[in-house]
Amino acid sequence: MNDMVTIPRGEYERLRAAAEDLADIQAANQVKADLAAGKEELIPLEFADRLIDGESPVRVYRALRGLTQAALAEKAGVNRVTVAELETGRKQGSAQTLKKIADALGVTVDDLI
Structure with missing residues (x-):
């Protein structure tokens, strides 16, 4: 089935930016978790x-x-x-x-x- 949705470009760009922000937040949270678990370390x-x-x-x-x-x-x-x-x-x-x-x-x- 080929369901399609049409939305204004501005809305598409807003959703795309929100998805990128979410990915960045998830990556940052993973780094914090790895640091807390001792899997990663910060180097001065x-x-x-x-x-x-x-x-x-x-x-x-x-x-x-x-x-x-x-x-x-x-x-x-x-x-x-x-x-x-x-x-x-x-x-x-x-x-x-x-x-x-x-x-x-x-x-x-x-x-x-």
Whole structure:
């Protein structure tokens, strides 16, 4: 069945804008719920700027968590030199190493690469 309704363009635009507003509200509510549940976190501007500027994500997240290289290495079960080499870009790190470091920092591997 092909039911059609004709409405003035102004009414259509108003309904479309209301639907977009509702979608925005639902998205914002989901972000708030994810933050409250610990599924997402807010990153302070200082650290976000460092990531945007291209600084090593391992170094930025380590600093955000208040860890030294040695503390991160111990928590992740890797060598401190490995952490230093990842932070300076001398090494890329294996998938296994990046997973250990990501878990220790409470982030995803995607956040580190």
